Amino acid sequence: MSLFSNAAVLLGKELRTEFRSRELLTTTVVFILVVLILFSFAISPTTEESREFGPGLLWLAILFAASLMLQPCFLREQTNDTLSSLRLAVSDPFSIFLAKLIANTLFLLLTELIMLPFFAIFYNVPVLPEFHWLLLVLFLGSLGISIAGTALSAISAQARMRELLLPLLLLPLLTPVLVVSATVTVGLFEREPIVKGKGIAFLAVFDVVFLTALWLFGEYLLEE
């Protein structure tokens, strides 16, 4: 039980740190907006093309934004020298990961929800008809990005060139999330929306596989 109570306290700390300045959230929102607008300039899609390619561009923008947003996750602990005290404070190091990945998922979801109206207007796609399914895909995709990203940001924080390294490690690893989330989202935006259940199940499998791996190997990532 101490795992979850520790994680809950740490989650509170993560949220407090972020909402004091809201630095991460604002920069990520603006970043996604810039990327979406630049994509639109680069290919100037018609309505049909937007339905087909819009979701891919949206997920690509989310992925790029996440690879920047996950950067300070462990780097902040490292520069403030708080990682060893964190490790001493909790009985199970997995609670540190759990708190951070839940916080990252929440931040990502929040930025996505802020971005969604802009995306719907600029790309002229119907986000409302299957909104609950869209929300589920966004949640499962963001959870996958956060699980893998939190683990890898613990690795990259201990290396040189860390700002460049994290996207290099993370983006190939997240290929399945990008492929499947984009495919499922395309289905939801069609004139006759299709819910691709197999894709949603796949995202859940991805999350479970990497969560288990993080649970098994997480403590080694934080070794001094």
Place this chain on the structure above:
Amino acid sequence: MTKRIILGAVAILLVIVAAYASFFIAPQERTMGLIQRIFYFHAATAWAGEMTFFVCFLANLLYVWKRQPKYDWLGVSSAEVGLACITVVLITGPIWAHPVWGIWWTWDARLTSTFVLWLLYVSYLLLRTLIEEPERRALLSALFGIFAFLDVPLVFFSIRWWRTQHPQPVIMGGSGSGLDPTMSKVFFFSVLAMHVLAAFLIVERYVLEKMKSEFDFLAREVEAQ
């Protein structure tokens, strides 16, 4: 030392015999003709490369568990040899695809997952160059190697959603698949040759990594004095 020389000689001999067999013993394929003979090299190297990455994965797990430097040396050696194999696969693939499919590349499941596999292990080797401290480098790269290996089947299945152009498995596939018996013999001989060659390269690279690590240790000792 003599064992390594013998292994090297056997590997070279096997590769020469496999090359001869694939050109002169294997029968000509009916539709594709001469170009199909690249199959004995392309597919055999792919199998050897995948086996090598599996060795890398085991070495990574063993390092995290046992913390002995030898598993780290094995990990980096097999990752480099595997990367070389997969590079060969990614070069011979388009050479075969262009005359047969009419295109150099297509984003189908097996091509894409092989390419992502290649990218992941490039990242693995890149990560190793960016961490100075040997023990930390060994541990963190081993952990990344484990995550990367877990990702490969997920990449493959995620891309099977797209239309697949790569031929369905011919060997050990479902009913209606299968090779001519002579072709099959030549193919499995090539697989053997490539595995022995990969093993030889891993052993050589392992010895080199061991020497490098001993040299680094001595250099630090001298610096400390």
